[in-house]
Amino acid sequence: MREVTAGTKAWELFTDDTSVIAARVGGELKDLSHPLSEGDEVEGVAIDSADGRDILRHSTAHVMAQAVQQLFPEAKLGIGPPVTDGFYYDFDVETPFVPEDLAKIETAMRKIVKEGQRFDRRVTTDADAISELAEEPYKIELIGLKGSGRSDDAAEGASVEVGAGELTIYDNVRRNGDVAWSDLCRGPHLPTTKRIPAFKLMRSAAAYWRGDEKNKQLQRIYGTAWETKEALEEHLHRLEEAERRDHRKLGRELDLFSFPDEIGSGLPVFHPRGGVIKREMEDYVRLRHIEEGFEYVGTPHIAKEGLFHTSGHLPYYGEGMFPALDVDGMDYRLKAMNCPMHNLIFDARQRSYRELPLRLFEFGSVYRHEKSGVVHGLTRVRGFAQDDSHSYCTPEQAPGEVxxxxxxxxxxxxxxxxDDFYLELSTRDDSKPDKFVGSDEDWAAATAVLEQVATESGLELVPDPGGAAFYGPKVSVQAKDAIGRTWQMGTVQYDFNQPSPDRFNLTYVAPDGSRQQPVMIHSAKFGSIERFLGVLVEHYAGALPPWLAPVQVQAIPIAERHAxxxxxxxxxxxxxxxxxxxDDSDDRMQKKIRNAQLQKVPFMMIAGDDDLAAGAVSFRYRDGRQDNGVPLEEAIARVAAAVESREQV
Structure with missing residues (x-):
């Protein structure tokens, strides 16, 4: 531990560590120019840490905005936060940006970086900031939202601009002391622009101000920034690989699914080959649920609106549901979740403690009113099937059931x-009590159960404060795919709310004859069958293991007489x-082999005159290996064994 006098600047503690670009003082991120006070505990923030990368990317977003206003003086500034693996900044411009504009902006940014402009923080008042930023209407709007106490809810990244407490502006200062550019921002930032080692502008797109479709459409420029040129190159390579694996592209090429305009956005249809994969997934998980003690049930796609008031979903999740349907003068809703109907199945007759845990499962088709801007292939849809289950148990049984x-x-x-995953524990946000139901005691007990079980699993447990459902905390599995991307998969959620007397008033008869309230535990193993399928297609780059492959064997005759x-x-x-x-088409054999490779077929069986005479085939694998003269029985057995074992060929 090193002690320094009050007033020392944070950077003076880290003169020997060039990787440090900011400081954490008393748990809060600060610029390296921050003067230290008596009792401050200081920790360096390295540029290659999660916080360091966010600071790097936010600073690069400022440089980009400065370059845009140099080249396009009429551009008005929106917000410019760091995001996963990069950053963006929104601009109000008369003409949308084109790729040639991005190239010019990037060149201007490199000049600013080379100048080594200093990021200087200064505190201001609302009135002074409004006067100084009179030509920036969107910044003035954010200042007003800060005054109303709603800045954190204004838009993704708005809190990066104004934050809470004192209002600050950052000046980009040249070496001669001239202010080159200024922006409303809470910081922190890099010491100078020269600390930006590697960046690239990626694309531009339209985006509504504050994410609201009722607001004006701005132009958003996306970029990425990394701590080294090598890290940037690795990231760009990952993006290329991700594009090659994009399930939307592979879905078309492999004829798996489509999204017809006539049906609507986010509503996929599965073609025969995609239907094979979906059926295999459903058959597998249905059998597994039965083996794990679940009973299969079925529920309708719509229900009276009152059901979702009882469950609490309409008051707390109403924006995620489609508008009401008028049926015989009554309001019905497409269901966005299956749990309310499973509660009615539980409540259909009196239950005894001897029946618990009672486990109900179905492939429930649900519909969610996702905004058009977030709909994305199979991984974010409006209509999907959940392998949804609900366990009803006593409080004492809850840890074991989780x-x-x-x-x-x-x-x-x-x-x-x-097989590479970690767990995420989502809890309530105590600063927003109106978004959650239940007592502090209920939340504490439920969270403790999930945290204990998750910890005992031995997997890394990452906190997700504020990410809980309105009715209780949850544990989700975050799985990494073949190129290291993380996907949220299934969840386990602890629900003390829906069984309560204020909701469905579910009870069971306890050993002493009293009526007791069960604990309800939600779980989905795939989460969404559609989303899981999309993730699998990307994980395997379309080359699914034999047991899931739509076509497991492509038989290829060398000549017509072998068909x-x-x-x-x-x-x-x-x-x-x-x-x-x-494949008995008129194509040449090599083209048939090529077609099978493009369709990612695991096995090819090729037959010519010698194979017919010997009762054999030439056995070719997806990776190009080939065994000639394989006896027919052995060839069939190889395929059957690979399918049975779920081998990852």
Whole structure:
């Protein structure tokens, strides 16, 4: 530990560590120019840490905005926060940006970086800031929102601009002392622009001010910034790989699914080959639920609106539901969740403690009114199926049931080839009590159960304050795919709210004959079947393991006279439940092989004169390896074994 006198600047503590670009003082992020006070505890923030990268990216966003206003003086500033792996800044300009504009902006940014302009923080008042920023209407609006106490809810990134407490402006100062540019911002920032090692502008897009479709559409420029040029190159390579794996692109190429305009945004249809994958997933998880003690149920797609008032979803989740439907003069809703209907199944007759835990499961089709800007392929849709389950148990049984569900969920992910994950514990935001229901005691007890079970799993547990559902905390599994991206998969949620007397008033008869309230635990192993399928397609880059592949074997005759032989082979394999197609088109053999490779088929069986004579095939794998003269029975057995074992070929 090193002690310094009050008034020392934070940077003086880190003169020997060039990786430090900011300081954490008393738990709060500060600029390195921050003067220290008596009793301050100081920790350096390295540029390659999560906070360091955010500061780097936010500073780069400021440099980008400065460059934009140099090149386009009429541009009005919106907000410019750091985001995952990058940053953006919104601008009000008369003409949308084009790629040539981004190239000019990037060149101007490099000049600003090279100048080594200093980021200087100064405190101001609302009145002075409004006067200084008179030509920036969006900044003035944010100042007004700060005054109303609503700045944090104004838009993603608004708190980066104005924050809470004192209002601050950052000046970009040249070495001769001239102020090159200024922006309303809470900071912190890098010491100088020269501390920006590597960046790139990626694209521009339209975005509504403060994310509200009723507001004006601005132009958003996205960029990325990293602590080294090597880190930037690695990121760009990951983006290229992600583009190659994009499930929307592969869905078209492999003829798996589509999104017809005639049906509507976010409402996918599965083609026969995609239907095979979806059916295999459903068959697998249905059997697994039965093995794990669940009973299969079914519920309708719509219900009277009052049901969702009882559950609390309309008051607390109403924006996520589609508008009411008039049915015989009564308001009905498309269901956005299955739990209210499962509660009615539980309540259909008197329950005994001997029945608990009672586990109900279904493939429930639900519909959510997602905004058009967030709909994305299969990973963010408006209509989807959940492998949704609800366990009703006593409070004493709850820890064991949560562990059972978590173990079940992790085993499902491993069976699908996802084995790198951590857990996230989502709790309520105590600063926003109106968004959550229940007593402090209920929340504390529920959170303690989830935290204990998650900790005992041995997996990394990451806090997610404020991320809980309105009715209780949850644990979610965050799984990494083949290129290191993290996806939220299944969840386990502890619900003390819906069974309560104020909601569904669910009870069971306890051993002493009294009526007691059960605990309700929500769980979805896939989460959404559609989303999980999209993640799998990207994880495997479309080359799904044999047990999931729509076509497991492509039979390829070398000449027309060999086709009947392979048709007989295909019939034999289909009797064993294997999915086989014979390519008896007029294409040359090499083109047939190429077509099978493009369709990501795991196995090819090629037959010519020698194979017919020997009762064999040439066995070709997806990676290009080939075994010639494989006896037919052995070839069939190889495929069957790979499918049975869920081998990742």
């Amino acid at each position: 562990k059972h569900l978590l173990d079940f969920m992790l085993s499902v992910l491993r069976d699908f080839g996802l 009947d032989y392979l048709h007989d082979v295909a019939r034999r394999m289909r009797t064993q439940g294997l999915r086989v197609e014979v």
